[in-house]
Amino acid sequence: VPFINHSGGNAWRTVRTDRYIMAVTDPTPFTIQIDQPQAVLVQGGELAIPVRIIRREGFQDPIELRCGSVPRSISMPPPVLIPGDQNEGVLQLGAESNAPLGDLPLYIIGSTVREDIDDFLGAGHLRVSSEIVSLTVAQPYVELASQPDSIRRGERKTFTWTVQHHTPFKGNASVVLLGLPKGVTALEPAPVVTRDTTEVVFQLEATDEALLGQANGLSCELTxxxxxxxVRQRTGRGSLRIDPALQ
Incomplete structure (x- = not known):
């Protein structure tokens, strides 16, 4: 049993033991519940995990929620503090574009909060785990790509992205264009993607004050x-050059 003075540090004292002590105690004043996710977490995407707190009568302390151990390719949000008069929270998980495919265990930990004790230390806190559910990491629903394009100040122009499907889905997925420079906007209505869509077309408008030059790192976010x-997924990498208006 190593005693470590900080997270990730080296043990400064070690005790070897062949037995542990277990005790039967009073039940905790709260429990944590999550449901089996009905949606998959796609590579490069995000998935919201709703969490419910079941409080025993009279318990109104705030509860801190955090994800249990997950691979490094899965991003976890910072702990979420649920006030004493609330019983629900949401944790947003994200997967890197190279996250391994497959199922992995997921659980949520709820902890009481004490200002006089370091949160890293377990002593003095009441910590409860939810049941373990299975989280599926899957391929992206679609992959979007575009060719470098340009637009002039004061001009309206279409900006087209091709769509390659990987994982089928039902219904309509909304799409927004991210990373546009100052003075360039994507006009409504926003395009949608279905399982049969082959291209996405944005209608762009550049004002007379649009920032001139090359804008790189444009991407699309699908809901x-x-x-x-x-499920939210970001995909694609595009570029747009803003040129002066024609005289």
Whole structure:
């Protein structure tokens, strides 16, 4: 049993033991519940995990929620503090574009909060785990790509992205264009993607004050309906050059 003075540090004292002590105690004043996710977490995407707190009568302390151990390719949000008068929270998980495919265990830990004790230390806190559910990491629903394009100040122009499908989905997925420079906007209505869509076309407008030059790192964010919720996925990398207006 190593005693470590900080997270990730080296043990400064070690005790060897062949037995542990277990005790039967009073039940905790709260429990944590999560449901089996009905949607998958796609590579390069995000998935919201709703969490419910079941409080025993009279318990109104705030609860801190955090994800249990997950691979490094899965991004976890910072701990979420649920006030004493609330019983629900949401944790947003993300997967890197190279996250391994497959199922992995997921659980949520709820902890009481004490200002006089370091949160890293377990002593003095009441910590409860939810049941373990299975989280599926899957291929992206779609992959979008575009060719470098340009637009002039004061001009309206289409900006087209091709769509390659990987994982089928039902319904319509909304798409927004991210990373546009100052003075360039994507006009409504925003395009949608279905399982049969082959290209996405944005209608762009550049004002007379649009920032001139090359804008790199443009991408698309899709909101895909899945089960009882939605899955957000970012995809693509585009560039747009803003030129002066014609004289």
């Amino acid at each position: 895909v309906p899945s089960g009882t919720g939605v």
